[in-house]
Amino acid sequence: MGNEILITNKLTKRFKNILAVDSLDLVVEKGDVFGILGPNGSGKSTTLGMILGVLSPTSGDFSWFNQGNSNKLRKKIGATIERPLFYPYMSGEKNLEITSMIKECDKKNIDKVLEIVELYERKHDPFSTYSLGMKQRLSIASALLSDPDVLILDEPTNGLDPQGIADIRVLIKNIAISGKTIILASHLLDEVQKVCNSFCVLKKGKLIHKGYVSDNFSNTTTIEIDSNSRDKLKKLLSQFNMIENIEDGEEFFLIKASKNISIFDLNSFLVENGVIVTHLNQKKQSLEEQFLAILAEKN
Amino acid sequence: MNLIKLEFKKLQPTRYFKVLTTLWLLAFISLPLFYYSFLKIIEKHRMLNTGPLSPTNWPVFQFSDVWLNITYFYKFISIFLSFLIIITITREFRYGTVRQNIVDGMSRTQFWLSKFYLLLFFASIATLLIFFLGLFLGFKNSPNSNDIFLTIYFVPTYMLHLIHILSFAFFLSFLISSSGIVISLMIFWIYIIEPIIFAVLKHAFGYKSFVEYLPMESNWNLLKFPLEKYVFIGEKVSTTSLEYLIAISWILFFLFTSFYIFKKREL
Numbered sequence: 001m002g003n004e005i006l007i008t009n010k011l012t013k014r015f016k017n018i019l020a021v022d023s024l025d026l027v028v029e030k031g032d033v034f035g036i037l038g039p040n041g042s043g044k045s046t047t048l049g050m051i052l053g054v055l056s057p058t059s060g061d062f063s064w065f066n067q068g069n070s071n072k073l074r075k076k077i078g079a080t081i082e083r084p085l086f087y088p089y090m091s092g093e094k095n096l097e098i099t100s101m102i103k104e105c106d107k108k109n110i111d112k113v114l115e116i117v118e119l120y121e122r123k124h125d126p127f128s129t130y131s132l133g134m135k136q137r138l139s140i141a142s143a144l145l146s147d148p149d150v151l152i153l154d155e156p157t158n159g160l161d162p163q164g165i166a167d168i169r170v171l172i173k174n175i176a177i178s179g180k181t182i183i184l185a186s187h188l189l190d191e192v193q194k195v196c197n198s199f200c201v202l203k204k205g206k207l208i209h210k211g212y213v214s215d216n217f218s219n220t221t222t223i224e225i226d227s228n229s230r231d232k233l234k235k236l237l238s239q240f241n242m243i244e245n246i247e248d249g250e251e252f253f254l255i256k257a258s259k260n261i262s263i264f265d266l267n268s269f270l271v272e273n274g275v276i277v278t279h280l281n282q283k284k285q286s287l288e289e290q291f292l293a294i295l296a297e298k299n
Numbered sequence: 300m301n302l303i304k305l306e307f308k309k310l311q312p313t314r315y316f317k318v319l320t321t322l323w324l325l326a327f328i329s330l331p332l333f334y335y336s337f338l339k340i341i342e343k344h345r346m347l348n349t350g351p352l353s354p355t356n357w358p359v360f361q362f363s364d365v366w367l368n369i370t371y372f373y374k375f376i377s378i379f380l381s382f383l384i385i386i387t388i389t390r391e392f393r394y395g396t397v398r399q400n401i402v403d404g405m406s407r408t409q410f411w412l413s414k415f416y417l418l419l420f421f422a423s424i425a426t427l428l429i430f431f432l433g434l435f436l437g438f439k440n441s442p443n444s445n446d447i448f449l450t451i452y453f454v455p456t457y458m459l460h461l462i463h464i465l466s467f468a469f470f471l472s473f474l475i476s477s478s479g480i481v482i483s484l485m486i487f488w489i490y491i492i493e494p495i496i497f498a499v500l501k502h503a504f505g506y507k508s509f510v511e512y513l514p515m516e517s518n519w520n521l522l523k524f525p526l527e528k529y530v531f532i533g534e535k536v537s538t539t540s541l542e543y544l545i546a547i548s549w550i551l552f553f554l555f556t557s558f559y560i561f562k563k564r565e566l
Contacts, residue, residue: 052402054566075404085395089313101305102403142403 003030005150005181006051010060013046013205020046022205023060028183030149033176035192035199035213036185037291043205044185045082048154052079064150075103078143079152084135088128092119092138095127096145105146113141117171133164140171151175152183157191169195189291201291220244221259223266226252226279233275240269252279302413303420306387310417315386323379327428330372331436334359357529360440363449365433367525367536370457373429374522377461378489380421381468385481388414388472398566411473411561415554418465426458456521456538463518463546466553473557473564489515517545 006028013021021043028034036044049055051062053074064073086095096110114120117137122130130138136156143151153172157165172195176182186192192199193213200210227233230253237246237255245256263282270277310316359368391397400410433454437447471481493515500508510516521543523536 049566054398054401056563056565071401071404071406071409074402077404079402081398081402083395085399087309087311087394087396090311094308094311098305098308099399099403101301101308102400102405104404142399 004028004063004066005030005032006062006064006183007066008047008051008060008062011047011050011057011062012059013043013050013055014058020205021050021202024202024205024207026200026207026210028181030181031179032198033172033182033184033196035196036183036202037189037192037199038187038202040187041204042187042202044187044202045154046205047202048079048081048152048183048185052077052081052152054081075105075146076148077150077152078146078148079154080136080139080143080156081152081154083158084139086127086135086138086142089126091124091126092130092141093123095138096142099142099145103146109145109147113144116144117141118167133160133167136160136164136168140168144175148180150181150183152185154185155187156184157186157188165191220256221261222283223255223257223261223263224249224252224279224281224283225255225277227270227275227277229275232273233270233277236270236273236275240266242266302409303416306413306417306420310387315390316383319379319383319386323376323383326376326379327373327432330376331360331369331432334372357526358440359526360436362437362441362444363446363451364525365437365440366450366453367522369429369433369436370453370460371522371525373457374460374464374519377425377464378485380425380461381464381485382482383421384414384418384465384468385472385485386478387417388469389476389478389481392476393478401566407562408558411558414469418462418469422458422461422465425461426454429457430454453522459543459546459550460518460521463521463550466550466557467514467518470553470557473561511542512545514549517542517549521546 004027006026008024008026011021011024011026012019024043024047036047038044046055050057051064051069053069053071062069064077067073086092087098090098092114093110096113097107100107100110111120111123114123117140119134119137119141122134127135127138136158140153140156143153156172157168160168169191172182172184176195182196184192184196196213198210198212201208225233225237234246234248234253237243237253242258242261243255244258247254247256263280267277267280358364391400397410401407405413434447438444441447468481468485471485472478475481475484493513496513497510497516500510500513511520521538523538525536528536
């Protein structure tokens with residue numbers, strides 16, 4: 001107890017005929033960089049809408065900092081939702097002044113957060129003249145404004161060019177290093193993998209998986225291997241008992257093995273039998289593959 | 300959190316805002332000028348310019364008649380002020396900034412209150428302007444300084460009229476949240492729908508037709524056409540308690556319903 005930032009308890013949202021979020025139980029702990037992963041329409045934004053007070057749950061509840069869900073608690077959270085929402089006729093700086101009035105935080109932070117997101121030079125320009133990337137960065141700035149312990153980012157790289165995406169990811173990582181809890185909703189697996197440490201997968205409003213990004217929860221692993229004496233290598237590999245499948249690639253063999261396989265043992269075994277490898281690489285299974293595997297499993 | 304300060308911050312002069320405020324101020328300044336040119340025309344053509352009942356002899360801008368006369372004629376421009384309310388509320392929905400405000404930590408009650416304070420602010424400013432205009436015209440035209448504040452209650456009644464029409468705009472804005480539709484609907488209601496209902500009720504029920512219970516009719520009844528009394532001596536132009544009661548009931552209905560709608564609304 002005491003370390004939970006957010007707890008949802010059977011959180012459910014029904015829109016007319018659609019069950020957008022179905023009995024969602026989540027726990028986000030202090031210091032987590034928590035990814036909410038799911039295809040479009042899986043209920044990510046609806047979930048964020050509920051925990052941020054813009055949508056009312058059909059049933060179930062949630063609690064911030066173990067203190068319930070009043071609007072005062074939201075002042076301690078920095079959040080962006082779906083797309084950057086600001087007064088287009090006002091400058092970036094004036095928009096942040098409004099945020100600081102609502103959050104009741106110091107106006108002195110405005111220049112600081114504008115510098116973090118590299119908008120300081122454009123702070124007097126109207127929001128309507130900003131590019132999409134700048135708008136996204138301004139919403140991150142507004143989320144950072146009250147120096148909150150929790151940051152919620154909904155698709156923060158949506159619609160950005162590769163450079164903008166890279167910039168924002170670096171920014172998020174730096175924020176995470178500073179010890180803040182981050183909740184990141186994304187349909188980009190690779191983004192969650194690069195940024196988050198734990199994650200959950202939503203599908204049609206249901207929680208279908210939660211775990212750590214570092215967990216390898218598939219039963220097999222893929223290894224690339226090659227040697228000057230390919231025939232002998234292939235023969236030896238087929239004798240090694242944890243290997244399930246060997247595929248002849250142009251440059252190397254692609255082998256599928258049990259995830260408990262020890263690369264050290266495999267290499268020792270080959271050396272003892274007189275084969276020196278010229279290429280050996282255990283491929284980390286990407287979250288994308290895992291994600292597709294989970295989605296396929298639950299179908 | 301200082302809600303009214305927050306509203307002022309949001310109220311930066313946008314093009315919409317400038318155009319509407321200018322329109323309203325222009326109308327505000329030009330109404331007495333219209334009356335003066337109307338009198339000029341009458342004098343010139345010697346129309347109706349006969350004897351003591353001639354409009355040129357009416358003490359329209361004298362104390363204390365000035366209060367009931369200007370408050371009546373100024374209600375024709377209140378609709379411009381209600382457009383300002385409509386635009387400041389609906390643009391929060393259009394830009395989605397109402398969502399961001401809530402996400403940032405405002406409660407729905409605070410958001411609603413901040414807009415309500417703005418409504419009271421607009422109504423107070425317009426009432427103050429009317430008050431100063433009345434003093435100005437009164438001192439300029441009255442032969443003496445007697446009875447300056449004898450019928451001053453028309454000024455608070457004018458404020459009630461403003462709060463009434465602004466609350467109607469306020470209610471429609473929270474209900475529909477698209478400025479174009481709200482403005483059209485408001486004009487449509489005031490100039491077409493309610494007059495039709497009015498005519499039908501009158502036709503069907505005659506004298507006891509309950510038309511005074513209609514929302515805009517109750518608004519209109521707060522300030523009655525004042526010039527008749529110069530022709531038909533003894534004609535009453537004051538507002539009855541029942542009329543006040545009906546108008547206040549509509550104001551409360553508009554405000555509470557808009558609050559309820561906004562509380563329940565998915566943003």
